Amino acid sequence: MWAGRHVVLGVSGGIACYKSCILARRLVEAGARVDVVLTEAAAEFVRPLTFEGLTGRPVLGSLWQPGGALSHVRLGQEADIIIVAPATANLVARVVQGLADDVLTALLLARTVPLLLAPSMNDEMYAHPTTRSNLEELKKKGVALVGPETGPLAERASDRPGRMSEPETILAHAARLIRGGSLNGRRVVVTAGPTREPIDPVRVVSNRSSGKMGYRVAEAAWERGAEVVLISGPTALAPPVGVTLRTIDSTRELEAAVRAELPRADVLVMAAAPADYRPTSPSQSKRSRIDGALAIPMEPTEDILGSTRDQRKKGSVMVGFALETGDALAKGLSKLERKDLDLIVVNDALEPGAGFEKDTNRVALLGRDGSRRILPLQTKREVAEAILDIVEQSLG
Numbered sequence: 403m404w405a406g407r408h409v410v411l412g413v414s415g416g417i418a419c420y421k422s423c424i425l426a427r428r429l430v431e432a433g434a435r436v437d438v439v440l441t442e443a444a445a446e447f448v449r450p451l452t453f454e455g456l457t458g459r460p461v462l463g464s465l466w467q468p469g470g471a472l473s474h475v476r477l478g479q480e481a482d483i484i485i486v487a488p489a490t491a492n493l494v495a496r497v498v499q500g501l502a503d504d505v506l507t508a509l510l511l512a513r514t515v516p517l518l519l520a521p522s523m524n525d526e527m528y529a530h531p532t533t534r535s536n537l538e539e540l541k542k543k544g545v546a547l548v549g550p551e552t553g554p555l556a557e558r559a560s561d562r563p564g565r566m567s568e569p570e571t572i573l574a575h576a577a578r579l580i581r582g583g584s585l586n587g588r589r590v591v592v593t594a595g596p597t598r599e600p601i602d603p604v605r606v607v608s609n610r611s612s613g614k615m616g617y618r619v620a621e622a623a624w625e626r627g628a629e630v631v632l633i634s635g636p637t638a639l640a641p642p643v644g645v646t647l648r649t650i651d652s653t654r655e656l657e658a659a660v661r662a663e664l665p666r667a668d669v670l671v672m673a674a675a676p677a678d679y680r681p682t683s684p685s686q687s688k689r690s691r692i693d694g695a696l697a698i699p700m701e702p703t704e705d706i707l708g709s710t711r712d713q714r715k716k717g718s719v720m721v722g723f724a725l726e727t728g729d730a731l732a733k734g735l736s737k738l739e740r741k742d743l744d745l746i747v748v749n750d751a752l753e754p755g756a757g758f759e760k761d762t763n764r765v766a767l768l769g770r771d772g773s774r775r776i777l778p779l780q781t782k783r784e785v786a787e788a789i790l791d792i793v794e795q796s797l798g
Contacts, residue, residue, distance in 0.1 A: 403577050403625070405433030410477050412486035412506045413453075414493040415443020417556040418522040418566035422487050423448060425569040426456045432573075437462065437477055439506050441493070465505045474505050478513035483580045486510075488522030488566045491533050497545075498536045516579050518546045522566030524555060529562065548575040574625065574643035583627030584794055590628040591667040592620040593660065595635030597653040599680030601698060604688045609675050610758040613637035615723075616673035618786040620645050623669075626790060631667075633659045635674060653677055653703035660706055664713035669793055671721045673747075675758075677703055707741040719796045721789060724748045725758075734768055744770045744796055747789060767792060 409429055413422045422444075429436045438453040440463045450461035462473050478484065486493065486506070493506070497519075502508035510517065519540065527533055528550060541547060549567035552560065567575075594616020598606040613634060620632040621642035630645040633656065641647045648663075650656045653676040664670060679700040689696060707722060714720065722743045724734040727750065734748030749765040764779040767788065777788060 403432065403581075404429060407434045407483070407580070408481045409434045409436050409576075410439060410481040410484040410509070411436055411453075412439045412441075412484060412489075412509070413444040413448070414441045414486065414488060414490045414506065415445075415447060416488040416490045416522050416566070417447065418488040419444055419447040421566055421569055423452060423456060425485070425487055425572055426453055428569050428573055430457055435459070437481070439463070439474075439477070439509060441504055441506050443490075462505055465508060467505075470505075474509040475512045478509040479515065481515050483515060483576055484510070484513055484517045485520070485572065485576055486517070487520035487572055489519040491521075491523045491527045491530075491536075494519070494521060494533065494536050494540065498539050516546065518548060518572070518576050518579055520548050520566050520572050521550045523550070523564055524557070525560045525562040525564035528564045546575065546579050548572055571643050574621070577625045578627065578644070581625055581627070585623060585790070586627035588628045588668040588797065589631070589666055590620075590623040590669040590671065591631045591633065591660070591663045592616050592623065592671045593633045593656065593674035594620070595637040595639075595674055597635045597656055597674070597676045597703075598651055599653065599677050599703070600684045601681050602685035602688050607677055607680060607700075608636075609677060611635070611675035612759045613639050613674075614759075614761065615763065615782050615785070616671070617642055618782045619671050619673055619789060622783065622786040622790055623671075626794075628669075631663055633663070633674070635676075653680065653706070657704040657706045657709060661710045661713050664710055664718075665715055667715055667718055668797065669719045669721070670714075671789065671793075672707060673723050675723075675725065676706060679703060707743070711742060719744045719793050721745045721747065721793065726750060731766055731768070734766065738768055738770065745789070745792055747785075 426436055436457040438461045453461045462470050496507050497510055502511045550563045551565050551567055553565040595613030596608045596611040598608045600606055617639050620630050624630045624644040632645045633648045648659050650659050656676055680703050682699040682701045720743045722741055724737045726733045730748050730750045734746050738746040746768050747765050763782050763785050765777050767775040
């Protein structure tokens with residue numbers, strides 16, 4: 403996403419400047435070329451040398467800086483996006499007024515590229531009618547905002563907005579803005595993670611799914627502009643920025659959640675790994691080991707894609723997953739037809755670097771139209787992007 407992108411990072415004078423260092427680092431790590439523009443006040447919090455060390459590029463801090471003539475015009479028109487983090491109340495007010503009294507405000511006035519502001523200030527300053535009016539005026543003019551959030555401020559704890567969003571949240575909003583919303587107006591439902599079926603109040607039957615594949619799909623779909631609902635079984639993952647999270651535990655709960663969402667879903671990506679069997683009669687009390695060997699009668703769980711077929715929205719795109727052990731393509735094709743899917747993502751659980759609990763995957767994408775793409779081993783985020791490319795084509 404960020405490889406080869408040119409980002410201008412504007413930094414105004416607030417205590418949250420320390421987070422801007424992390425944001426610059428994250429952008430560089432993702433492959434972006436980052437030019438930092440500091441206000442005079444920002445340079446009192448973080449020295450230009452810090453940002454130069456993080457980005458490997460000179461920092462612009464003045465309209466009169468030698469070698470920087472017209473940089474405020476060039477950067478504001480040649481970059482892919484401008485991010486201002488933090489955007490203080492003072493900076494916001496000056497932008498609304500159209501002032502160009504320092505290098506950053508001059509750059510923002512001359513810009514022709516998308517702008518994302520991350521407001522950061524004392525909670526009373528944010529709540530002030532003038533600040534709120536200024537931010538509303540910027541939104542009317544097409545400026546994107548992220549945050550502020552609630553949480554500890556420099557001077558005290560607060561339960562009101564004012565705290566700058568975290569770097570990862572700002573990055574996600576910037577990615578959504580720069581990609582232009584290819585799935586804008588679409589509702590995408592993604593399932594992820596395992597389900598758990600109780601043996602007794604303590605023990606469960608489950609599987610080794612980490613949820614990583616589904617979470618990466620949800621993340622990528624939101625960045626493409628979609629409204630995303632993520633239905634997740636138990637995982638250790640933080641929910642992606644911007645998505646609506648619905649948590650479930652059992653396969654029966656997953657089936658009910660999918661059934662409820664399908665009538666409004668333009669896309670369903672069924673990346674969850676529901677348990678195929680559950681104990682027929684779960685014990686109401688914990689069975690002790692001293693009772694000896696344990697035999698547990700099992701019964702099949704719900705066929706979610708099959709049982710919810712009548713809930714599908716007309717013209718929607720259905721994506722399934724098939725994690726197999728041997729003869730994966732043949733089994734995947736059979737499931738594609740049996741479940742009436744538009745696309746199935748097939749991989750072999752025994753292949754090194756693929757399957758559960760990995761950050762990478764090697765899959766085959768089999769389409770209803772007979773198309774077949776065999777992808778090399780790559781990150782699950784890259785797999786997610788390939789899946790969504792096909793989904794977009796199917797949506798037309």
